[in-house]
Amino acid sequence: MKQIFSLLILCMMMYLANGQTPGETEDWSGAPEVVTPGNGTQPPSDATVLYGGAGDIEKWVHVEGGPPAWEAGDVLTVVPGSGDIQTSQVFGDVQLHVEWRTPEVIEGKGQGRGNSGVFLMGLYEVQVLDSYENETYSNGQAGAIYKQHIPLVNACRPPGVWQSFDIFFTAPGFREDGSLLSPAFITVVHNGVLIQNHVELLGPTLNIGKPRYEKHAERLPLMLQEHSNPVSYRNIWIREL
Numbered sequence: 094m095k096q097i098f099s100l101l102i103l104c105m106m107m108y109l110a111n112g113q114t115p116g117e118t119e120d121w122s123g124a125p126e127v128v129t130p131g132n133g134t135q136p137p138s139d140a141t142v143l144y145g146g147a148g149d150i151e152k153w154v155h156v157e158g159g160p161p162a163w164e165a166g167d168v169l170t171v172v173p174g175s176g177d178i179q180t181s182q183v184f185g186d187v188q189l190h191v192e193w194r195t196p197e198v199i200e201g202k203g204q205g206r207g208n209s210g211v212f213l214m215g216l217y218e219v220q221v222l223d224s225y226e227n228e229t230y231s232n233g234q235a236g237a238i239y240k241q242h243i244p245l246v247n248a249c250r251p252p253g254v255w256q257s258f259d260i261f262f263t264a265p266g267f268r269e270d271g272s273l274l275s276p277a278f279i280t281v282v283h284n285g286v287l288i289q290n291h292v293e294l295l296g297p298t299l300n301i302g303k304p305r306y307e308k309h310a311e312r313l314p315l316m317l318q319e320h321s322n323p324v325s326y327r328n329i330w331i332r333e334l
């Protein structure tokens with residue numbers, strides 16, 4: 094009796110689903126790789142640590158070549174006048190975690206206060222700035238895609254306090270003839286708050302003029318900007334997508 098009842102229920106469900114069964118839309122192929130998630134400062138198991146302590150300075154070079162002159166201890170700190178630094182490794186589509194801290198003692202104002210930057214592919218800047226009660230142009234404040242996209246909100250912590258960016262970046266694609274096939278996209282979470290929601294980049298970051306794409310390699314180094322202010326970084330890790 095119970096079996097007949099179950100059969101009736103199944104027939105009724107199939108009738109309601111136009112003869113289709115749940116199994117027809119189940120995909121059992123390509124189970125995702127197992128990753129152990131991070132825990133606080135611990136990165137996920139498949140991440141590449143780019144800066145976790147002094148020894149990791151070997152993963153970085155001065156943008157013009159040679160060793161970087163930034164202060165490299167438990168944290169990595171900009172030495173004013175020493176130049177930008179970039180990774181030896183190159184990346185395309187990534188998930189990137191970066192923690193940064195602007196100087197506790199406030200010096201300068203506007204763009205001159207705690208300025209640095211995270212440049213995806215060395216070309217596309219997510220602005221690092223002390224934007225805690227510090228007025229500047231909106232598309233140049235912390236978390237801005239510099240001169241392209243204003244952050245949705247200002248989620249800045251006070252100077253001297255550690256902050257985080259979680260960045261999801263899709264690299265641009267180019268055709269053989271150099272024309273743009275697909276633009277770059279970026280999502281940024283600042284201190285756990287979504288501030289850039291899959292915005293389209295108009296081209297590499299420029300301080301003057303309108304950006305436009307020019308064909309470049311599929312993978313390029315990640316760059317950190319030296320902008321005369323002693324901004325610090327720690328717990329930098331990246332996952333290639």
Ligand code: MG
Nearest residue numbers: 208209210221
């Ligand atoms: Mg900057």
